[in-house]
Amino acid sequence: MIEFISATKCIECNQCVTVCPTNVFERVDDGIPVIARQSDCQTCFMCELYCPVDAIYVAPSPDGLTGVTEEELTNQGLLGGYREKVGWGKGRTSVASHDFHYKLSARSIF
Amino acid sequence: MSQQNKKLTVDVLVLGGGPAGAWAAWSAASKGAKVVLADKGYVGTSGATAPGGTTLLVIPPIAELREQAVQSRLKAGGYLSENAWIHRVLDQVEVNLEQVEHWGYPFPKDEDGQSLRTHLHGPQYMQIMRKVVLKAGVKIWDQSPALELLHDEHGVGGARGINRLTGEKWEVKANAVVMATGGCAFLSKGLGCNVLTGEGLLMSAEVGADMSGMEFSRQYAPSFAEGSVTRGRMLAWATLYDAEGQPLLKGDRTFGGIPELMLKGPVYASMDLADTEEKREFLRRAHPIFFMPLERSGIDPFKEKFPLTLRYEGTMRGTGGLRLIDHDCSTTVAGLYAAGDAASREKVTGAISGGGAYNASWAMCSGSWAGEGAAQYAQSQPKQADGRNLVAAGHHGMPAGSASSAPLEVKPLVSAIQREILPLHINYFRSEPIISASLDRLNALKAYIDRQAPATVQGIVQSREAAAMLTVGRWMYTAALARKESRGLQKMVEYPELDPRQTYRLIVSGVDHIGISTESVPHAHELDVRKEGRAV
Ligand SMILES: Cc1cc2nc3c(=O)[nH]c(=O)nc-3n(C[C@H](O)[C@H](O)[C@H](O)COP(=O)(O)OP(=O)(O)OC[C@H]3O[C@@H](n4cnc5c(N)ncnc54)[C@H](O)[C@@H]3O)c2cc1C
Ligand code: SF4
Ligand code: SF4
Numbered sequence: 001m002i003e004f005i006s007a008t009k010c011i012e013c014n015q016c017v018t019v020c021p022t023n024v025f026e027r028v029d030d031g032i033p034v035i036a037r038q039s040d041c042q043t044c045f046m047c048e049l050y051c052p053v054d055a056i057y058v059a060p061s062p063d064g065l066t067g068v069t070e071e072e073l074t075n076q077g078l079l080g081g082y083r084e085k086v087g088w089g090k091g092r093t094s095v096a097s098h099d100f101h102y103k104l105s106a107r108s109i110f
Numbered sequence: 111m112s113q114q115n116k117k118l119t120v121d122v123l124v125l126g127g128g129p130a131g132a133w134a135a136w137s138a139a140s141k142g143a144k145v146v147l148a149d150k151g152y153v154g155t156s157g158a159t160a161p162g163g164t165t166l167l168v169i170p171p172i173a174e175l176r177e178q179a180v181q182s183r184l185k186a187g188g189y190l191s192e193n194a195w196i197h198r199v200l201d202q203v204e205v206n207l208e209q210v211e212h213w214g215y216p217f218p219k220d221e222d223g224q225s226l227r228t229h230l231h232g233p234q235y236m237q238i239m240r241k242v243v244l245k246a247g248v249k250i251w252d253q254s255p256a257l258e259l260l261h262d263e264h265g266v267g268g269a270r271g272i273n274r275l276t277g278e279k280w281e282v283k284a285n286a287v288v289m290a291t292g293g294c295a296f297l298s299k300g301l302g303c304n305v306l307t308g309e310g311l312l313m314s315a316e317v318g319a320d321m322s323g324m325e326f327s328r329q330y331a332p333s334f335a336e337g338s339v340t341r342g343r344m345l346a347w348a349t350l351y352d353a354e355g356q357p358l359l360k361g362d363r364t365f366g367g368i369p370e371l372m373l374k375g376p377v378y379a380s381m382d383l384a385d386t387e388e389k390r391e392f393l394r395r396a397h398p399i400f401f402m403p404l405e406r407s408g409i410d411p412f413k414e415k416f417p418l419t420l421r422y423e424g425t426m427r428g429t430g431g432l433r434l435i436d437h438d439c440s441t442t443v444a445g446l447y448a449a450g451d452a453a454s455r456e457k458v459t460g461a462i463s464g465g466g467a468y469n470a471s472w473a474m475c476s477g478s479w480a481g482e483g484a485a486q487y488a489q490s491q492p493k494q495a496d497g498r499n500l501v502a503a504g505h506h507g508m509p510a511g512s513a514s515s516a517p518l519e520v521k522p523l524v525s526a527i528q529r530e531i532l533p534l535h536i537n538y539f540r541s542e543p544i545i546s547a548s549l550d551r552l553n554a555l556k557a558y559i560d561r562q563a564p565a566t567v568q569g570i571v572q573s574r575e576a577a578a579m580l581t582v583g584r585w586m587y588t589a590a591l592a593r594k595e596s597r598g599l600q601k602m603v604e605y606p607e608l609d610p611r612q613t614y615r616l617i618v619s620g621v622d623h624i625g626i627s628t629e630s631v632p633h634a635h636e637l638d639v640r641k642e643g644r645a646v
Pocket of ligand 2 (some may be wrong): 001002013018019021023024040041042043044045046047048058
């Protein structure tokens with residue numbers, strides 16, 4: 001479930017408001033978006049992918065919050081980690097261009 | 111409904127912008143049709159494909175190989191699939207994947223430079239689809255759930271909905287509508303699936319469309335209990351354990367074995383079959399979204415055991431949906447077409463799940479066919495849809511259908527529906543007395559749908575979603591009770607074997623009163639009773 005928007009990182013582009021499939025965010029004039037309907041979050045991580053500055057953290061459990069802080073996550077390298085892993089964003093190589101999946105199906109068991 | 115704010119007349123209206131809807135919009139526009147594509151969420155992030163990814167049904171065009179695949183599907187699917195349709199899909203998938211590559215999808219290549227077009231990464235695939243759909247001239251309306259269809263005596267003529275961000279109501283008139291709203295997964299929190307609540311099926315039934323295969327809806331997928339990612343295939347590298355740490359099943363054996371184990375107690379998994387660092391690294395990089403929730407929870411899935419849960423997948427990785435009557439994916443209602451998970455996939459999957467390659471392939475193929483069919487139909491109509499006497503057909507969970515002044519409280523209603531649909535002991539381990547008692551309770555919930563929906567944007571949308579989930583649940587259990595045998599995804603304790611005399615499809619129709627009938631299938635006579643009359 002979406003945990004927080006980093007107030008220090010967010011550039012108020014409202015991209016997360018636009019792309020969230022379950023309408024969790026609410027746009028705010030001259031401010032960072034509000035997480036208005038947290039319990040509607042479907043834990044799909046798409047807002048994290050589309051946030052251009054890695055300001056969003058989605059906790060893995062769809063059922064509740066963890067209470068982690070931005071500082072803890074930054075220290076563990078978990079803020080923005082998903083974009084990096086799938087190669088999403090300018091200058092990165094998309095996971096789509098790797099043959100992992102092809103190999104995965106080819107050797108369904110080692 | 112009150113004053114509409116945003117109005118437009120086009121040739122084709124596509125509802126739902128997952129792969130099926132995106133392909134439908136693109137192919138209708140490519141035929142010269144004016145198209146609006148309206149999605150509840152955002153075209154590119156919404157639906158079952160976008161956050162994860164899909165493996166496709168790709169079989170080299172060698173007659174023998176293809177015939178083999180078709181025959182094995184026919185048998186596994188309880189003889190309800192149609193060989194000609196599977197061949198069509200195999201041909202069309204190749205065309206579409208080549209197109210996707212042409213649009214810039216970076217398929218990996220083998221040593222000979224041949225593209226390996228077997229898998230699509232969801233975010234990338236759907237980002238490309240959005241781009242090409244826009245480029246083809248389609249108007250995309252994001253955050254714009256459709257709520258009801260427009261119709262007259264000639265059939266369907268558009269839809270009405272609402273914009274969730276602005277609260278603005280919209281109306282699109284169009285001589286053809288493609289329903290591509292996906293399956294119905296009952297808000298069970300599987301990856302990307304909470305937008306799939308069945309309104310497309312409900313609004314189609316309100317104008318008289320039939321559903322088929324609703325009994326094939328016993329599909330659950332394993333996921334880390336504290337995560338949403340449903341990727342059962344990855345458990346091919348896992349051993350399952352009970353609470354005492356005793357190993358239960360391992361590798362491929364885990365598939366399908368989890369519900370029985372979960373009856374006895376909690377089940378844990380560890381990916382300990384990936385026993386070298388090379389294997390572990392390979393898996394991590396192949397499937398970042400599978401590992402991320404575990405990593406974020408501080409679990410090393412290769413060494414530690416993590417708790418599993420099963421998330422219900424409804425008709426999404428089940429099979430049932432709108433009944434198609436022709437090659438162009440038309441339904442029994444003139445002007446109404448269906449594609450992807452909103453349509454019944456029995457023609458290609460038969461009685462079993464289409465997950466794992468068939469559904470994703472079906473979505474892109476049926477989308478292409480429905481878009482083309484809808485464009486042709488719309489362009490052959492004597493007048494534009496705004497010249498028709500269209501009326502809105504929405505009833506259930508909407509102001510037009512409310513018969514009481516009591517307020518409709520959505521959350522408790524949704525919980526009550528989920529209590530009947532999600533539990534394994536009702537829906538997975540199906541038995542006649544349990545399913546019929548549950549169906550009675552669902553029928554009793556109908557009275558709540560007739561109450562006054564809250565007038566907020568959320569209230570309007572969620573009331574309709576609740577009405578749709580309730581209706582889909584009632585169709586599922588009605589069909590389940592009518593199929594007195596076990597075949598594919600449908601299993602009933604009282605009837606553990608396949609009954610060759612029931613080699614037909616079950617059609618349900620209507621919302622208030624559900625009618626049920628059968629439809630014959632072309633390959634029924636090929637079922638070898640001596641060999642396959644035993645349990646499937
Ligand atoms: C984790 C996961 C992995 C999968 N892996 C595979 C695989 O490997 N191979 C395979 O074949 N299949 C797989 N599937 C299934 C596959 O993703 C689906 O079959 C496919 O996405 C169906 O496409 P669709 O366009 O019909 O529906 P979806 O992709 O679900 O899209 C439906 C769209 O309709 C919109 N919508 C819903 N209601 C409304 C409304 N009222 N108004 C407007 N829009 C609405 C939604 O917002 C959504 O965008 C997987 C599914 C999941 C969840
Ligand atoms: S994780 Fe998905 S559903 Fe949750 S806020 Fe982000 S985009 Fe929305
Ligand atoms: S997408 Fe990121 S930067 Fe943009 S508004 Fe949302 S949180 Fe802020």
